[in-house]
Amino acid sequence: MNLEDFQKSWQTQQAPEQPNKPTALETIAKVKALQQKVVHTNAIMTVVLCATVAAFVFILRPFLNPNTIWYDVGVGIVFVTVLLVTIMQWFKTASWKNRQLDLSSREYVTRAINKYTFLNTTNLKTTPVLMAFILIGINLIYVDIFWNGSFKLRLVMHILLNAVMITIGVVSFYYSKRHNENTYKPVIRELEELQQELEEV
Amino acid sequence: MSDKEKLFEQIVQDNQDRLYRICRACVPSHDDANDLYQEVLVKVWLNLHTFRGDAKLSTWLYRITLNTAILHQKHQGKHTELLPQHISALADTATETAHKQQQEVLLQKLHYCISCLEKQERLIISLVLEEVSYKEIAEVLGLTTNHVGVKINRIKQKLALLMEKPIGAELELNKTDLR
Numbered sequence: 001m002n003l004e005d006f007q008k009s010w011q012t013q014q015a016p017e018q019p020n021k022p023t024a025l026e027t028i029a030k031v032k033a034l035q036q037k038v039v040h041t042n043a044i045m046t047v048v049l050c051a052t053v054a055a056f057v058f059i060l061r062p063f064l065n066p067n068t069i070w071y072d073v074g075v076g077i078v079f080v081t082v083l084l085v086t087i088m089q090w091f092k093t094a095s096w097k098n099r100q101l102d103l104s105s106r107e108y109v110t111r112a113i114n115k116y117t118f119l120n121t122t123n124l125k126t127t128p129v130l131m132a133f134i135l136i137g138i139n140l141i142y143v144d145i146f147w148n149g150s151f152k153l154r155l156v157m158h159i160l161l162n163a164v165m166i167t168i169g170v171v172s173f174y175y176s177k178r179h180n181e182n183t184y185k186p187v188i189r190e191l192e193e194l195q196q197e198l199e200e201v
Numbered sequence: 202m203s204d205k206e207k208l209f210e211q212i213v214q215d216n217q218d219r220l221y222r223i224c225r226a227c228v229p230s231h232d233d234a235n236d237l238y239q240e241v242l243v244k245v246w247l248n249l250h251t252f253r254g255d256a257k258l259s260t261w262l263y264r265i266t267l268n269t270a271i272l273h274q275k276h277q278g279k280h281t282e283l284l285p286q287h288i289s290a291l292a293d294t295a296t297e298t299a300h301k302q303q304q305e306v307l308l309q310k311l312h313y314c315i316s317c318l319e320k321q322e323r324l325i326i327s328l329v330l331e332e333v334s335y336k337e338i339a340e341v342l343g344l345t346t347n348h349v350g351v352k353i354n355r356i357k358q359k360l361a362l363l364m365e366k367p368i369g370a371e372l373e374l375n376k377t378d379l380r
Contacts, residue, residue, distance in 0.1 A: 003329075003357060006364075009307045010330040015221035016235055022206050025246045028239065 074140030226327030
């Protein structure tokens, strides 16, 4: 057995049938990029969650020395809300790390459409709910912080807090919506077209 | 269809088997190799405009394939070897002519022995098996032709030794005699 035999045998192998049309490849590139982005966002959310908990429990709590149980309830609401969203996102995208991207499979394309639609809807519909819960949580923390203050001071602080949070919420929601329209929607649309093509085949 | 699309389809038609085989050599697992091959096609399409004709088209394609394979292996994080039982299973299922069956067994053994090589050795042998010249391999890898020659001779010896051993003994050989 020499190298020529190896070469002859080796060169009998042929490439598998795969989508190699430029449009399909562009969709693959977009889907892959979005997958990576979602996994990256999940990782950032987890870090933010841990940092928020650490800040509230180990830094703010000893520093503020809470008077009532409302501080802990507020922190609890914020923590549970962020935790639920993080778990939901991870759960929905966990399989991406191990699953091969196969746009020639109808099952894969359908699953990808479902996941992206879910993420898109989650981002758009649950973001206001998430913000509302976080706002409630922070308001409860404020109740405790200004527990000994006058009614006027407490009212002003709550109004200011809500004004700032709502402004931030509206702005971030607007940008998140615009961002989703540029990232998720085109990929979903392309996948739907691909799904239609696969169904026709 | 645009000129770019036409050119791409021509490139794929002319080189798809060769590129796929390089992917197969770089990544032992069949599924991973398909994944890598798909990644290579995506990169070729996305970077087609950067090909200016300074190098040969084949050199450019090999470079993209090898760079993608290196990144792919980094993401995979571990060196994977095929298991000896994969070969015997495949040999049993080959029911066509004796010659074809022999070819299939040889090919599977070759895959197994290549999977026992080091990462860079797999990259180099994949090009040698495609009958790429030493000069072109040196260009792809950014090494001198002499250096590549020395490396190829070593890899050839190593591969010949692995191929001579009965299946299953390669792992031991790889760990003790050759490192």
